[in-house]
Amino acid sequence: MTGFVTLERKRALITSGTKGAGAATVNLFRELGAKVLTTARSRPESMSEELFVAADLTTKEGCELVAQATHERLGGVDIIVHMLGGSSAPGGGFAALSDTEWNKELQLNLLPAVRLDRLLIPHLISQGSGTVIHVSSIQRQLPLPDATTAYAAAKAALSTYSKSLSKEVAPQGVRVVRVSPGWIETESSIELAKRLAKEAGTDVEGGKKIIMESLGGIPIGRPSKPSEIASLVAFLASDRAATITGTEYVIDGGTVPTV
Known part of the structure; x- marks a missing residue:
């Protein structure tokens, strides 16, 4: 991978970069030469304080804090990777999903990307280049009715938003792509x-x-292993993928049974 893809001199923001695929992506980006700022609600002791921001991205204030830190610590940004996502909804199907549960899923899986993009993409447009990667999920196509209806709906909304954004900003030199993992x-x-x-x-x-x-x-x-997700994200963020925009890359071991 290191011989084929380089991210030298790239500045990257990767959300939710302390565990799982997020941590693997942070580590790989740094190996490939990128300067990476990441964020989560709390900082692991092993992570440099200089390139980490403790923030709650489910809030408007948390997104503003991270955007400000991106400009101050990186001097701008070239790559934005939205890794944040997950679900805490109870089982029991649609009837168990209260307004509170629906709001939690949207605040975690959709709105952080929307808010950070609104704050940071104008910088990408002004410099005439940049890449935004939205990490969705195959559950936008294969929801599990007992427990992931709201999560799947939020990821479907993220995917639609991502496609629309890609069409808007591509003429300004900004690429927007989606990665949809299965089980990691x-x-x-x-x-x-x-x-x-x-x-x-x-x-x-x-x-x-x-x-x-x-x-x-x-x-x-x-x-899939976290490192495999990271490898796909790194390729899509690199100049090797310079004409790829507006599309979705599924990485699920063949789980989705349709074309």
Whole structure:
């Protein structure tokens, strides 16, 4: 990867960069020569204070804080990677999703990208170049009705917003692309596999199979690794992908069964 793609002299903001695919992306971008600022609600002790901003991106104020830090610490930005996302909605289908739950999903999975783009993309337009990557999810196409309807709807909205934005800013030299992962083998997903395994009286591999079956199966037989998500994002952010904009890259091991 390092021999094919370089991000030398690029300035990047990567949200939610302390765990899972976000952390893998931060690490790879830095290996490839980028100066990276990342953000989460709290800073791990291992992460440099200079290139980290503690902020709650589900709030307008948190997004403003990160945008200001991007200008002050990086002197501007060339790449914006919106990794933030997730769901805490309860099971029980549509009836269990109150207005509060719907609002939480939108505030986490849609509005941080909208707000940060509004604050930072004018800088990309003014310099005539830049790349914005929105990390969506295959659940925008394959929602799980028991628990992820609101999450999936928010990611679908993010995807539609991303497509519209790409058409607006491409003439000004700014590329906008989407990455839609399937199941990623993160620390939290392994904990879920362990819990499901315990409930089913099986081992961790059995727990993983339960998750894969709930998704309708993963043809390659395993989830994606965080480093694999990071590699795709790095390529799309690089000059190697200079004519790629307005499209979506699915990385799911073949989970989505349709064209």
